[in-house]
Amino acid sequence: MVEKTGHLLIVDDNKVNRILMTRSVEMLGHRASVAHNGKVAMQMLAEDDYDVLLLDIEMPEMDGFQVLEALKGDPTLRDLPVIVTSSVEGLENVVRCIELGAEDYIAKPVNKVLLQARLNSSLERKQLYDEQKRLLGRFATEEVAQDLQASGFAIGGSRITATVLFCDIRDFTALSEPMPPEATIELLNTYYTLMFEAVTSHGGIVNLMVGDGLMALFGAPQPVDNSAQSAISAAQEMSRMIDMLNEERTALGEKRLKVGFGVATGEVVAGYAGTQTRATYTCIGKTVNLAARLEAHTKIVDRAILFDAETRQNLSASADCEQLEEALFKGFSELTEVFSIRN
């Protein structure tokens, strides 16, 4: 078996133990950093990447139990393997460490052979976690990846109140026809980069991209304070970015992009749809259809951003909104109130 080596963080308030542990792991080919209490360790974990934590329990400022609790509550650190190395008394304390998520427990003075075996298995586990995370990251947004890691994977949805945003480049086909394919892809990439940035910076996720269209969700899987406000702010920001992009395009003698946004708030069914081997986080429901209809309606009324009454109610009273004529949308039996916001 090939021995794995890693970057370890040794947390111990006792100088002799720190020196001894550092030497022990360095002799096994690992790289070590040290922290003299839990508080310092948490700061170091926030600033740098480590493969395994070797944690003492009895420490001033922040003890090992508190460190384990803090790690458990942090999605980015939850999977970091922790080996508790301590001479703390009482079996109940060992049990408590394991319950709090420690991978393993080694009593002090630490036996080197035992340490080597435990480190190898922890490093292997860390590698698996990292690989899993990398794969998840490639196929899902960070929020969905975290939701998956926290709750496990299950096909099926739940009813939640969220805000759905649709946006689309108007007449993209006509616009791209005279362009070489490379230029079309480049334009789409620029557009998507801007859209992604605006959506994620307002707490939303992009969960569908088709051609030049994009669907984003606010309020699921991660809750946001006011999903309607977040979605409208994101749309306004995107609109401003498109304006900036257009200034560049005009200077280069290229046609301006026109982008429409439709926003609707209400109940959706959100969750993982697909099969066990290939699934996406998505949402469906009347709210989704309404957002899509509103987006299409922007062309007819010549407004950049349109939204429904439910979204309007959740915006501040001082928001510069305009109520437009009610519209009868396909798939909806009644007239729908339509609002727009001045940029």
Added chain:
Amino acid sequence: MTKDIIDPTVFEELCAAMGEDFARELAATFLDDAENMFAELKGSVKNQDADTYRRAAHSIKSNAQTFGAITLSERARDIELSGEIDGAAVDVLRATFDQTATALTGLLNG
């Protein structure tokens, strides 16, 4: 030198596992750092600070185990688990440490 003050085989094993120079340096660090731990222990008796009292005793116990100082580790453990602050026990521990330090120094020079 009684075996309970310092078990020489523990130190020999430490030398074999970690290298003799390193083991010697570590022993020197232990003797040096113990002064800080006793200072904490005495301070905690004065301030009636049970947390620091327990933690300092725990550290002395842990290091005593590393060097095979059996009596020192047992007395420190008693203090760690006693649950009450006892100045006299600290004095006894200090005397045990002094004996341990003499024995360990003898081992380093022997």
